[in-house]
Amino acid sequence: TQLLEQSPQFLSIQEGENLTVYCNSSSVFSSLQWYRQEPGEGPVLLVTVVTGGEVKKLKRLTFQFGDARKDSSLHITAAQTGDTGLYLCAGGDSSASKIIFGSGTRLSIRP
Amino acid sequence: ETGVTQSPTHLIKTRGQQVTLRCSSQSGHNTVSWYQQALGQGPQFIFQYYREEENGRGNFPPRFSGLQFPNYSSELNVNALELDDSALYLCASSLDRGHYGYTFGSGTRLTVV
Numbered sequence: 001t002q003l004l005e006q007s008p009q010f011l012s013i014q015e016g017e018n019l020t021v022y023c024n025s026s027s028v029f030s031s032l033q034w035y036r037q038e039p040g041e042g043p044v045l046l047v048t049v050v051t052g053g054e055v056k057k058l059k060r061l062t063f064q065f066g067d068a069r070k071d072s073s074l075h076i077t078a079a080q081t082g083d084t085g086l087y088l089c090a091g092g093d094s095s096a097s098k099i100i101f102g103s104g105t106r107l108s109i110r111p
Numbered sequence: 112e113t114g115v116t117q118s119p120t121h122l123i124k125t126r127g128q129q130v131t132l133r134c135s136s137q138s139g140h141n142t143v144s145w146y147q148q149a150l151g152q153g154p155q156f157i158f159q160y161y162r163e164e165e166n167g168r169g170n171f172p173p174r175f176s177g178l179q180f181p182n183y184s185s186e187l188n189v190n191a192l193e194l195d196d197s198a199l200y201l202c203a204s205s206l207d208r209g210h211y212g213y214t215f216g217s218g219t220r221l222t223v224v
Contacts, residue, residue, distance in 0.1 A: 006153075030210065031211065033212050033213075035215075040217070040218075041217050042201050042218050043154070043215050045212040045214070050210075050211075088154070098167040099209055099213065101154045101155075102153050104152070104153045
């Protein structure tokens with residue numbers, strides 16, 4: 001059974017600080033996606049990484065896919081209150097018949 | 112382009128009843144996946160439909176069933192509702208099974224009493 005573990009589960013930091021969220025598995029994934037979800041809404045896709053070692057940047061967000069394609073990280077620089085939300089990683093197998101999600105990291109940014 | 116639309120947005124059902132949830136996929140997408148999300152948890156995969164065929168299924172009992180129509184919209188049916196079925200049900204559409212990511216709807220909040 002494929003599982004994705006995210007850490008930390010909860011994170012509360014001051015505006016302007018940096019943070020990193022981790023997504024780990026013992027399974028290899030053909031692609032890994034990061035989503036952000038706000039209360040009462042569906043998740044919104046932030047990025048997809050498909051190559052081991054790949055790094056993608058989206059403004060203040062940096063995403064990295066591990067060399068072995070078993071883990072990923074999301075780093076936010078100079079966090080803003082608008083970054084508050086539930087961050088979810090999701091991994092797909094080669095057939096993409098099943099994308100599984102981690103349990104999420106709930107991020108709270110204090111002004 | 113239109114996004115993913117789910118209906119209804121909220122629903123209250125009694126234990127033992129049956130429910131049908133609906134999803135209109137994003138224009139151009141041929142794959143729909145359904146997820147169940149309990150409060151404070153990540154979404155759990157129910158099943159995926161690709162070009163009207165079930166393409167994968169998670170660990171949900173047979174009383175969870177679905178359909179995908181020729182226009183790629185989809186339904187999720189749940190029979191014999193149980194209290195634990197109370198959750199947010201999310202529909203996600205994608206092109207060619209979603210290897211590069213999903214577009215989610217806002218979900219249907221189902222409460223079973």
